[in-house]
Amino acid sequence: MDPTLAPIAEKCRAGQRLDAADGLTLLRTRDIWTLGRLADAVRRRMHGNVAYYNINRHLNYTNVCALSCKFCSFYRKQGQSGAYFHRPDEIAAQARAAQDAGATEIHIVGGLHPFEPFTYYTNMLAAIRQAAPKLHIKAFTAVEIVHLARISKRPRDIEGVLRDLQAAGLGSLPGGGAEVFDDRVHDEAFKGKIRSDKWLEVHETAHRLGLMTNATILYGHIESFEDRIAHLIMLREAQDRALAADLPARFQTVIPLPFIPDDSELESLYGPTGLDDLKMLAVCRLMLDNFAHVKAFWIMQTLPLSQITLDFGVDDIDGTVVWYDITKIEGRDTHQEVTVADLRRVIAEAGYQPVERDTLYRRVIRDRADWCIEQSTAPVAAV
Numbered sequence: 001m002d003p004t005l006a007p008i009a010e011k012c013r014a015g016q017r018l019d020a021a022d023g024l025t026l027l028r029t030r031d032i033w034t035l036g037r038l039a040d041a042v043r044r045r046m047h048g049n050v051a052y053y054n055i056n057r058h059l060n061y062t063n064v065c066a067l068s069c070k071f072c073s074f075y076r077k078q079g080q081s082g083a084y085f086h087r088p089d090e091i092a093a094q095a096r097a098a099q100d101a102g103a104t105e106i107h108i109v110g111g112l113h114p115f116e117p118f119t120y121y122t123n124m125l126a127a128i129r130q131a132a133p134k135l136h137i138k139a140f141t142a143v144e145i146v147h148l149a150r151i152s153k154r155p156r157d158i159e160g161v162l163r164d165l166q167a168a169g170l171g172s173l174p175g176g177g178a179e180v181f182d183d184r185v186h187d188e189a190f191k192g193k194i195r196s197d198k199w200l201e202v203h204e205t206a207h208r209l210g211l212m213t214n215a216t217i218l219y220g221h222i223e224s225f226e227d228r229i230a231h232l233i234m235l236r237e238a239q240d241r242a243l244a245a246d247l248p249a250r251f252q253t254v255i256p257l258p259f260i261p262d263d264s265e266l267e268s269l270y271g272p273t274g275l276d277d278l279k280m281l282a283v284c285r286l287m288l289d290n291f292a293h294v295k296a297f298w299i300m301q302t303l304p305l306s307q308i309t310l311d312f313g314v315d316d317i318d319g320t321v322v323w324y325d326i327t328k329i330e331g332r333d334t335h336q337e338v339t340v341a342d343l344r345r346v347i348a349e350a351g352y353q354p355v356e357r358d359t360l361y362r363r364v365i366r367d368r369a370d371w372c373i374e375q376s377t378a379p380v381a382a383v
């Protein structure tokens, strides 16, 4: 065992909170197995032998974007080759197909379209609500919410914008757009995007309105280990505030996202390795002691590595996905799907009990495409 990990192991055993120096030691260690065991002990304390998955469908409504983040290979400018845009009725038809296939959730994010009005977004939600009333709509990153506030001419009224979206059918917010909460990294890699204060304000406002949200960190590009740990501590402090204020909602899950350099302006970088992925997921589990869940997004980490992450602090693998335009696994188009049988197989083979959940981490009882929530199961609380 790496001797620098001994005092951290002691803190973990005693259930004490880790500080920034501990986080850095964990990221720097080469003792991946001890790190994994520490994260696994916390994960088992919270979730036992259960590993969650969900049946969902991702939908990226447009890749037309007013910004040009350097790490992004998804965006196109209006009229540029490859630019696309889906109308609300097309989106509703896809939502209906997802509901008919048994999905419990539709996960919607897209570029910051420079010309569509605010009503495009409320019409989209209302059309989905009508076509697929059983689907939970998880939609719009904090970056998109701020964009919607601007185009609705209410740049300071995040709460009003979220209320309008909620009334149209929004059920929760995804965690994207956080990238890395550091001004140097922001200015170099995603200038023009909102900074950490705004991202956190959107999520805290959502929590006050009863909208559950998730959080992400995009790692493995130009950020330092110090930046990663500072980001996690800012998330932890925001969750502390939500819990201390007894808000009706909070962060549910952290989703660490490895940077994928291909076709981006930063493609000269290597991106994170498999070991970095395992470390980052384990460190998230250990640092974010007030987050209930750590999720591996197999589109980014790959399904084979996601299976191994279950021993490194991860308790959730998202999801059946089906379509995903933002990043592509080599050799695949935007149809990126795993079957429920595949998800259950990789979870069971790793020694865990596969449990289907809905967006709010309630257990799902399923009969093919038909499903309901197991009433006796409440979502898992944070430690």
Ligand code: SF4
Pocket: 065, 066, 067, 068, 069, 072, 073, 074, 075, 110, 111, 112, 143, 190, 193
């Ligand atoms: S990361 Fe998001 S905001 Fe930035 S260019 Fe890509 S789509 Fe636009």
